[in-house]
Amino acid sequence: MDKVVSSADEAVADIFDGAIVAIGGFFTAGTPTSLIQALARKGCKDLTLVIMTMGPGNPDVLQLVLNGQVKKTISNYPFYRSASQGADCCFEIMVRAELIEVETLPMGTFCEKLRAGGAGLAAFYTPTGVGTVVARGKEIRKFGDRDYLLETAIRPDFALVYAHKGDRMGNLICRKTARNFNPDMAAAAECTIAAVEYLVEPGQLDPDTVHVPGIFVKRVLEVGRPSYVPGL
Template identity: 50%
Template sequence: MTTGTAGKVVASAAEAVADVRDGATLAVGGFGLCGIPQATIAALRDQGARDLTAVSNNCGVDDAGLGLLLANGQIRKMVSSYVGENKTFERLFLSGELEVELVPQGTLAERLRAGGAGIPAFYTPAGVGTPVADGKETRAFDGRDHVLEHAIVADFALVRAWKGDALGNLVYRRTARNFNPLAAAAGRVTIAEVEQLVEVGELDGDAIHTPGLYVQRVVQAPPGEKRIERRMVASR
């Protein structure tokens, strides 16, 4: 594997995902089509790893984002909050070909954050009294029931950043930050694709969103197509 400073910069997205194995768990940043790691997802489609469990807020659309892996039959299970924009997802779920774990959005974010922070589990009131709580321990705090949720630690994390350096320090741009810092912290091996690869020391330390401690590989990837997931036009 080609490396740069600190052994973190790799030459291509294909190189970055080459060792993702069958059956691996992935934590994937992005929200809708905003801030998704397009290059590494496409490289993983070409690499062909199968029986993957993908943890992500959503599953992209039919021809973009994680929808590429779904359409290629590579994802066995999705752990998500919102899945309403993907017809392939619907078809596979209804046919029993895709296992789905729906998680309240705040709970999913906290499960990833807890995984990155080394916290094994936590209690939350979200989902109490609904199917989300089925089979889970519940406990009352201050007279209110809470359900026990377990942290998520993934084998690999795929994230997208605006700027990054060879040490793996990352800066996200505005709303494209979304789930990316959470996914980055939750991966045992975190692969960051960055639009701009800058020199070490160029990033303002106070502006870094993900410290390089959490990142094992960095690959520079051009911005690509900036798609709009659902166009809304106001009538006049």
């Protein structure tokens, strides 16, 4: 099984208008920069992005906003922390004008909706968000003496993920905190596209240390080491 593609444009070629696209990375760490750039070149519209944050440390994602490709985001920390830094950010301006819809989730709920999606579960109960705006319109159920909130799984159409190493069969190994959301997004999406720093042959990854088994990955692209500067 050889899942390697030769270019970022080929890797994202079938992403369609209106698709739900999960994008890995926590601020700068573990972001599949080259795949996001290819998505901007492809230009598909009305996208729903499942992504931690829009903007801080990630100009490529903002290009999607500037291109008018984003309809909605499902995020947990969508904006700049500093109000003054965020005031002029194109994404924040469009959200204030209600031109882009944002569904904000607690970070743990965001992760768990992906993990449930990848594990074939429809929903789960979490104590997080009870008594807050996050609970609005959602079922509350008591287990023992505690209230829990029903949250449903997310099954994105595509996931763009980043890993340190990958083999031709799609097995991936992440590195340090660049792992973050990448494995759960890879498992949840219908079609997962992985940008890897190093492409290796099957047999060259220690099977005991694989973070994402190849069954979850449709395409692998070697991108080298993306350069971004940590810090916001």
